[in-house]
Amino acid sequence: MKAFVMRTPGGLDRLEIADRADPGEPGPGEVRVALHATSLNYHDLLVATGQFPAADGRVLMSDGAGVVEAVGSGVTEFKPRDHVVSCFFPQWQDGLPQTPVGSFAGVPGDGIDGFAVSHAVRSVHAFTHAPNGWSYAEAATITTAGLTAWRALVSDGALKAGDVVLALGTGGVSIAALQIAKLMGAAVVITSSSDEKLERARALGADRVVNYRQHPDWGTKVRDWTGGRGVDHVLEIGGPGTLAQSIEAVRVGGHISLIGVLTGLGGEVPTGQLMTKQARLQGLIVGNRRQQQEFVAALNLSSIRPVIDRRFTFEQLPEALAYQERGVHFGKICVEW
Template identity: 75%
Template sequence: MKVASLSAPGGIDRIVFRDVADPGQPGPGQIRVALHATSLNYHDLLVANGGIPAADGRILMSDGAGIVEAVGEGVVEFQPGDRVVSCFFPQWQDGLPSDAVGSFAGTPGDGINGFAAEYAVCAATAFTHAPRGWSDAEAATITTAGLTAWRALVVNGQLKAGDTVLVLGTGGVSIAALQIAKAMGATVIATSSSDEKLEKVRALGADHVINYRQNPNWGKQVYSLTGAGVDHVVEVGGPGTLAESITAVCVGGHIALIGVLTGRQGDVPTMALMAKQARLQGLVVGNRRQQQDYIAALNQNGMRPIIDRRFALDQLPEAFAYQASGAHFGKICVEW
């Protein structure tokens, strides 16, 4: 079967398309999936460009969606023909995070082989059902970006109608968070450096928009718009944006620290955070039960992901280059 793998030490120009042995039929507790789509995340880009070291020949991509071809002995949750989507942490079924998910050692496309492949044979518990009526490309956006947004707002944040949510930028997590927040009756403030993208988020329901390049002190503007600060911040920037997010959050509010787009470390205004008595919580995606809950909600509310562009599998390097340019709005998907 055809796969897209990475030659060490990494780099988009070191993505190799090669043929490997078919994984065969599923054993007890396993399913065989004909994969048809993946979606790009910042984590995938870091692996591909060598920012996160991976084993030589690692098959790329954490997200995978496709159709069950066969089920092994003892599998009752799935049957051939079911559309499924992978889990970011296949070893994390439910409950609170533990040492097992304190690294990416068990994450597809990083510590283990990923889903840039025609077929996969995995434990049935490494997948969930996809939302009804979704394409494989749409379903692939759930594994990382969609579930991250869901956990940040609904699981950890306990989002409720009438809350105010700040989303930073217009990547996959932020757009999913915007959609979830609006579906649950929240007010949303969105930031971007592009007026064109801000018009797009306004069309998706954002109540207020801020161009952070034109207003580098956007935290104060957010605070002014709300009168007391926002209840939730979906913080994908990291050290370069965290101080402004702390300014923007209300007393007793919640900041979900998700991304490191501006760097991996930096100063934290601890006095300001303490004065706000805000909760700053780091998170990395979520567990299988949370993914199932998210998909149950998607089956009810009719929400669909925003896909900016679609590429073929042999265009994966071009897809990563487009992602690195920052020009995308929402998700980038690869289909085959």
């Protein structure tokens, strides 16, 4: 069978399609899944370009959606023909993480082989059901971006109707957060450097938008929009380069989810400002399987569909990653086969 793998030391010109042995039939507690789609995340780009070192020949991509072909003995949660979607941390089933998850040792497409492959046999705990009626590409957006937004706002943030959410940028996490927040009856502010993207965000329901290049003090502008109170939740995607403005925008006692590192892995934290706001700054990396199941249950009761910017074929995975690297997308980028 065909699989898309990376060759060390990494780089988009070092990706190749390789032949891999068929994984065979599932053993006890396992499922065999025919994969049909993946979606791209910043983490995948870091692995593919060698910025996150991975083993030579590693099968790429953390997100995977497909259909169950067979189940092993003892499996009752799934049956053949069920549509499923992968879990980012298959070893983290529920509750709080007991060990640091930042090593990515058990993450598909990084510490273990990913889902850019035709078939996979994995533990039953490596998947959840996909939302009813969703395409494979749509379902593939849940694993990383969708679950991150859900955990930030609902599982950790206890989002409620009437809250105000600030989401930075128009990538997969922020657009998913916009959709979740509007579903929950919250107001949403979106930032971007592109007026065209901001107008698209308005069309999806964003209540306020701000071009951060035109307004470098966007944190103050956002706070002013709330009458000086500040927003209840911030999805902080940028990292050290944007954190000060996020703290400026948040209300006293508000919640900042530190999700992204687009401006770097380290930098100065305005501790005095954070203390004065008495805000909660929480780092998070995706979520656990139970949270994904809760997210899917909520999606099954809604009319939400993920925003997919572009779709590529399996053979076009390097092209898709190059498109992602340009940073011009709105929502998710998917690969289907």
